[in-house]
Amino acid sequence: MASSTSTASKAAWRLLSRRATTPRRVVALPDPHRCFSCSVRAHRPEKTETASSRMTHFGFENIPEGEKESRVGAVFSSVASSYDTMNDLMSLGIHRLWKDHFVRSLNPGSCSKTGAAGQNGWNILDIAGGSGDIAFRMLDHATNINHDRATRVTVADINADMLAEGRKRSIDTPYYNTDRLSFMVANAEHMPDVADNSVDLYTVSFGIRNFTDKQAALNEAFRVLKPGGVFACMEFSKVQNPVFNEVYKRWSFSAIPLIGQLVAGDRASYQYLVESIEKFPSQEEFREMIRQAGFVIPGQGYENLSCGIAAIHKGVKPLH
Ligand SMILES: C[S@@+](CC[C@H](N)C(=O)[O-])C[C@H]1O[C@@H](n2cnc3c(N)ncnc32)[C@H](O)[C@@H]1O
Numbered sequence: 001m002a003s004s005t006s007t008a009s010k011a012a013w014r015l016l017s018r019r020a021t022t023p024r025r026v027v028a029l030p031d032p033h034r035c036f037s038c039s040v041r042a043h044r045p046e047k048t049e050t051a052s053s054r055m056t057h058f059g060f061e062n063i064p065e066g067e068k069e070s071r072v073g074a075v076f077s078s079v080a081s082s083y084d085t086m087n088d089l090m091s092l093g094i095h096r097l098w099k100d101h102f103v104r105s106l107n108p109g110s111c112s113k114t115g116a117a118g119q120n121g122w123n124i125l126d127i128a129g130g131s132g133d134i135a136f137r138m139l140d141h142a143t144n145i146n147h148d149r150a151t152r153v154t155v156a157d158i159n160a161d162m163l164a165e166g167r168k169r170s171i172d173t174p175y176y177n178t179d180r181l182s183f184m185v186a187n188a189e190h191m192p193d194v195a196d197n198s199v200d201l202y203t204v205s206f207g208i209r210n211f212t213d214k215q216a217a218l219n220e221a222f223r224v225l226k227p228g229g230v231f232a233c234m235e236f237s238k239v240q241n242p243v244f245n246e247v248y249k250r251w252s253f254s255a256i257p258l259i260g261q262l263v264a265g266d267r268a269s270y271q272y273l274v275e276s277i278e279k280f281p282s283q284e285e286f287r288e289m290i291r292q293a294g295f296v297i298p299g300q301g302y303e304n305l306s307c308g309i310a311a312i313h314k315g316v317k318p319l320h
Pocket residue numbers: 072076127128129130131132133134156157158159162186187188189204205206207208210211212
């Protein structure tokens with residue numbers, strides 16, 4: 001992966017910085033003792049704690065941090081083969097519209113100056129992207145809308161079963177076995193194989209709520225992005241209208257585990273999925289976490305989808 005600031009990153013920066021209300025600034029990382037050689041961060045006041053003694057949530061359960069990765073892994077290995085069907089049933093197909101919108105809003109392969117992609121295209125890293133849903137859309141958009149055949153996507157996921165599903169699905173795309181699409185097993189919290197300042201666009205779609213240490217993943221996103229590069233996250237969020245929220249919660253807590261049981265024969269994994277949505281920070285809290293990682297927040301920083309059932313968050317790595 002190239003380490004120089006590319007035209008693509010600058011284009012992404014210009015696109016988003018026009019909407020930024022916050023002045024450009026470099027925010028110093030709050031914790032100088034960030035540890036990239038382990039999957040958890042060393043917080044100074046908790047020096048004696050280990051991943052096995054610190055607690056985190058797994059849905060509504062409190063578990064030792066050290067157990068979360070394998071429990072989440074088991075959920076996604078279990079749902080991998082029915083992932084598409086289940087997504088369609090649970091969201092009534094709306095996740096496809098959200099994903100289309102997410103990709104359109106990022107306009108991969110564009111170059112703000114000329115309207116055409118730069119010679120080298122964009123280097124995109126799609127984290128937790130096992131299904132390939134975002135990667136294929138990115139490449140379609142770059143190719144068909146921006147006439148850019150150089151933009152490439154690395155799909156990274158911690159779960160080899162989810163990656164295998166994505167790889168299988170890629171056989172039906174024009175990108176199969178080309179250098180525009182690659183797959184990599186990686187933990188978003190610690191990616192030693194991805195160089196500093198090497199990525200133009202980092203995307204994570206419906207993945208980050210499953211991470212053990214979300215702040216570590218955001219810090220890692222900041223590290224790998226080029227100056228001017230864009231962080232973009234789509235995740236389930238908080239519904240804004242109290243009446244709609246009540247209806248939505250009743251639907252998700254009763255229907256989704258039941259659909260999981262009937263269609264995939266796995267109630268527990270789908271129970272976890274709805275509980276993990278409930279535990280994820282609000283739009284404003286998550287925006288602050290993105291800011292804390294060092295990103296400049298463009299405008300309000302997030303866009304609600306379907307009244308806040310999901311939200312798209314963006315951050316830009318400052319140029320200087
Ligand atoms: C709900 S799926 C999302 C898949 C895809 N991005 C989409 O939008 O359809 C969540 C993914 O997050 C992955 N994941 C969970 N924890 C992870 C981590 N720490 N690092 C990388 N991927 C992770 C899971 O393996 C799973 O494939």
